[in-house]
Amino acid sequence: MRWPNAEVQVSATLVEELVRSQHPDLIRGRIRGLSTGFDNTIWRLGDELVVRLPRRQVAVKLIENEQRWLPSWHHDYHC
Numbered sequence: 001m002r003w004p005n006a007e008v009q010v011s012a013t014l015v016e017e018l019v020r021s022q023h024p025d026l027i028r029g030r031i032r033g034l035s036t037g038f039d040n041t042i043w044r045l046g047d048e049l050v051v052r053l054p055r056r057q058v059a060v061k062l063i064e065n066e067q068r069w070l071p072s073w074h075h076d077y078h079c
Helices: 012-022 058-078
Strands: 031-036 042-046 049-052
Touching: 012 031, 012 042, 012 049, 042 058
Parallel strands: none
Antiparallel strands: 031 042, 042 049
16 A cells, blocks of 8 residues: 655644644643654654644544544543
């Protein structure tokens, strides 16, 4: 299987800029890359948090779907 090219180049600088613009209180340590998948990249934000960002446009809809359904799934199955 061929690995798809990234449509968005995600870097530690970009992660920091995005987090700082929306939640500057979450910048508590070094930002470092953890993993790159077909659709997303995962970055460590300090020692406690993880940031997942899309690297391809197709992943945006998938993330939006997760954001819509995960809160109800968590409530229904873990409460």
